[in-house]
Amino acid sequence: MTRARLLLLSPTLAMIGFFLLLPVALMAVYSFLSPGTYGGVEWLLSFDAYIQFFFERDFLTDELVFHTSYLSIYFRSFVQALAATVICLLIGFPTAYFIATRPPATRSAWVLLVTVPYWVNLLIRTVSMLFVIRDEGPLNGALTAVGIVDAPLRIAYTDFAIALGLVYSYLPFMVLPIYAAIERFDFSLMEAACDLYAGRWTILRRIILPTVKPGVVAGCLLVFIPSLGAYIAPDLLGGGKNLMIGNLVALQFQGSRNWPFGAAAAVLLLSVVLVALTVLARRRALSSAGN
Amino acid sequence: MDSEQKNPAVEIRAVSKKFGRGAEQVKALDGVTLTIGDNEFFTLLGPSGCGKTTLLRMIAGFEQPDDGGIFLFGEDIKALPPHKRPVNTVFQHYALFPHMTVAKNVAFSLEMLGRAPAEIERTIGEMLALVKMEQFAARKPAQLSGGQQQRIALARALAPRPRVLLLDEPLSALDLKLRQAMRAELKTMQQQTGITFVFVTHDQEEALTMSDRIAVMSGGRVRQTGAPRDIYEKPRDSFVANFIGESNFLTVTVEKLEQDTAWCRLDGALLQCSCAGEAAGFGEARVSIRPEQISFSAGGNGGPALSGVVEGLTYLGTDTQLSVRLGDGQRLQARVQNAGREQPPPGPGERIRLKMNPGAARLLAD
Ligand SMILES: Nc1ncnc2c1ncn2[C@@H]1O[C@H](COP(=O)(O)OP(=O)(O)O)[C@@H](O)[C@H]1O
Numbered sequence: 001m002t003r004a005r006l007l008l009l010s011p012t013l014a015m016i017g018f019f020l021l022l023p024v025a026l027m028a029v030y031s032f033l034s035p036g037t038y039g040g041v042e043w044l045l046s047f048d049a050y051i052q053f054f055f056e057r058d059f060l061t062d063e064l065v066f067h068t069s070y071l072s073i074y075f076r077s078f079v080q081a082l083a084a085t086v087i088c089l090l091i092g093f094p095t096a097y098f099i100a101t102r103p104p105a106t107r108s109a110w111v112l113l114v115t116v117p118y119w120v121n122l123l124i125r126t127v128s129m130l131f132v133i134r135d136e137g138p139l140n141g142a143l144t145a146v147g148i149v150d151a152p153l154r155i156a157y158t159d160f161a162i163a164l165g166l167v168y169s170y171l172p173f174m175v176l177p178i179y180a181a182i183e184r185f186d187f188s189l190m191e192a193a194c195d196l197y198a199g200r201w202t203i204l205r206r207i208i209l210p211t212v213k214p215g216v217v218a219g220c221l222l223v224f225i226p227s228l229g230a231y232i233a234p235d236l237l238g239g240g241k242n243l244m245i246g247n248l249v250a251l252q253f254q255g256s257r258n259w260p261f262g263a264a265a266a267v268l269l270l271s272v273v274l275v276a277l278t279v280l281a282r283r284r285a286l287s288s289a290g291n
Numbered sequence: 292m293d294s295e296q297k298n299p300a301v302e303i304r305a306v307s308k309k310f311g312r313g314a315e316q317v318k319a320l321d322g323v324t325l326t327i328g329d330n331e332f333f334t335l336l337g338p339s340g341c342g343k344t345t346l347l348r349m350i351a352g353f354e355q356p357d358d359g360g361i362f363l364f365g366e367d368i369k370a371l372p373p374h375k376r377p378v379n380t381v382f383q384h385y386a387l388f389p390h391m392t393v394a395k396n397v398a399f400s401l402e403m404l405g406r407a408p409a410e411i412e413r414t415i416g417e418m419l420a421l422v423k424m425e426q427f428a429a430r431k432p433a434q435l436s437g438g439q440q441q442r443i444a445l446a447r448a449l450a451p452r453p454r455v456l457l458l459d460e461p462l463s464a465l466d467l468k469l470r471q472a473m474r475a476e477l478k479t480m481q482q483q484t485g486i487t488f489v490f491v492t493h494d495q496e497e498a499l500t501m502s503d504r505i506a507v508m509s510g511g512r513v514r515q516t517g518a519p520r521d522i523y524e525k526p527r528d529s530f531v532a533n534f535i536g537e538s539n540f541l542t543v544t545v546e547k548l549e550q551d552t553a554w555c556r557l558d559g560a561l562l563q564c565s566c567a568g569e570a571a572g573f574g575e576a577r578v579s580i581r582p583e584q585i586s587f588s589a590g591g592n593g594g595p596a597l598s599g600v601v602e603g604l605t606y607l608g609t610d611t612q613l614s615v616r617l618g619d620g621q622r623l624q625a626r627v628q629n630a631g632r633e634q635p636p637p638g639p640g641e642r643i644r645l646k647m648n649p650g651a652a653r654l655l656a657d
């Protein structure tokens with residue numbers, strides 16, 4: 001690397017170093033320490049955090065017994081994030097397709113509209129959403145007034161509400177990369193396929209989807225990963241009852257004050273994500289080199 | 292079989308097409324009528340924007356005519372969508388599927404048509420052999436050069452054995468050497484396969500060297516249809532004469548009309564011109580004559596033969612081009628080959644006698 005390039009990169013490298021790598025490393029270290037009495041850590045090596053994650057001590061026999069209470073939180077988070085991703089994809093793909101096929105002059109206006117929700121703080125957006133969907137909120141008010149339901153629908157503080165919140169929070173992350181991919185899509189390929197006797201569905205399946213796949217994969221990752229660790233939506237919309245990983249971690253640093261355990265929970269999440277991404281990247285490298 | 296032989300491959304009847312609305316409206320095609328025979332190498336030639344692509348896309352089914360009819364081997368195909376027409380296209384920018392290998396690209400239409408795997412394999416082999424790309428079957432389009440991509444586009448379009456192959460400026464993205472080599476190859480391929488080729492180009496040389504017949508287009512209309520030789524030697528109007536090759540345009544007076552000959556007075560001399568018959572009338576008219584059809588000799592005076600004064604000389608390698616001013620002030624270009632000439636060419640200011648090959652001058656319709 002030349003010196004000029006190094007110089008150009010240095011702000012980014014400094015940012016990543018100080019605010020990403022260093023905190024992550026610190027967290028990894030903390031996860032192997034003992035909890036302090038009033039939060040913080042004692043500098044004593046301990047694997048308790050990880051043991052606690054998978055096992056509990058039977059308080060009669062003092063034996064370690066495998067338990068799934070934390071794993072099930074991970075599993076729940078996984079399912080929630082997956083649901084949010086699928087819903088985002090179902091809404092986001094047609095939206096992106098719609099925008100990408102507008103005349104070039106109006107496209108940027110549509111893209112701007114997609115980002116409108118981001119002009120308002122996520123916390124405020126989520127709280128307002130809660131106001132809309134709660135039992136006495138306008139949504140239930142309208143539904144009962146029209147007579148579709150007799151009693152208010154229970155939407156707030158359910159898994160469905162969390163999914164709704166996640167979709168609302170991350171939908172633009174799905175739309176934008178897919179839009180970029182479709183916009184770059186060469187529509188003469190569609191004509192070529194049509195010319196070569198392909199019908200509409202075949203064109204979608206065999207021509208459009210494979211060529212915009214990188215955009216779709218990027219969109220899914222951008223929705224799935226933050227959903228997995230989401231904090232605000234499950235905390236507010238789930239009412240803190242249905243914990244997701246983010247809430248579990250936050251609790252350890254606020255309520256129960258077990259920093260090493262919180263750190264361990266976060267490190268485990270990070271590892272899962274990293275492993276999954278590596279496998280994905282491998283497979284893609286293999287499939288694109290496989291000819 | 293018999294009925295097929297009677298029917299032309301493609302018939303375009305009075306087709307018109309407008310794009311846009313109001314002030315921005317463009318008449319892309321304006322009453323185009325064409326008949327393209329089976330097994331023909333037919334070229335649509337014209338400057339950019341004259342409607343060639345629009346016409347080609349109409350045959351493929353990507354555009355609908357506002358007016359008129361399109362027939363394929365006698366069958367009205369106006370209502371058929373592109374994927375139901377036994378016609379394939381080689382797109383200008385190839386439009387190869389980037390995520391598929393060369394073999395998969397070629398196989399695509401065969402899979403769509405539900406051909407048996409063994410047959411598909413065989414056809415891939417045949418097509419890649421036809422375009423000499425056998426060893427590239429496993430490559431992706433991005434790993435090929437422009438010329439190679441072009442060949443694959445051709446193989447892909449030929450694979451389903453279309454009755455008519457449409458080619459939209461397929462050579463325009465290639466460099467000169469490759470373009471010239473591909474001309475000969477395309478022509479051979481057309482003859483080997485017996486498929487009707489409808490070839491679009493704005494390059495007159497390409498059109499002249501490859502085609503059985505050419506339709507010269509401009510402003511959404513067909514100006515003239517004919518064999519390359521007819522188009523070059525007997526241009527119908529000044530657009531055709533000007534667009535294809537170089538020409539002199541001279542104002543003459545028509546004095547006598549025979550079947551397809553017109554006797555015209557030019558600067559006192561009587562000139563034997565060819566004419567289309569229908570277009571001719573007496574009085575003032577314009578003729579076109581190619582520079583290489585004018586020969587000259589030294590001397591010359593105001594007698595019945597045409598003569599002029601040399602104004603300039605341009606050495607062109609194989610030829611020398613003379614700029615000559617006639618007695619009535621009109622100018623023309625004459626060209627002579629340098630090889631085999633004994634005398635040196637006349638110098639500027641010299642008076643020379645001009646001779647036009649009989650019938651070489653063409654009486655124009657406009
Ligand atoms: N989809 C379209 N919308 C508007 N105008 C068009 C469209 N397609 C072609 N045109 C116009 O029609 C005319 C003929 O275009 P085209 O058939 O592409 O010409 P060529 O292929 O001979 O260069 C041009 O003036 C072009 O601008």
Ligand SMILES: [Mg+2]
Nearest residue numbers: 340343344345
């Ligand atoms: Mg064109």
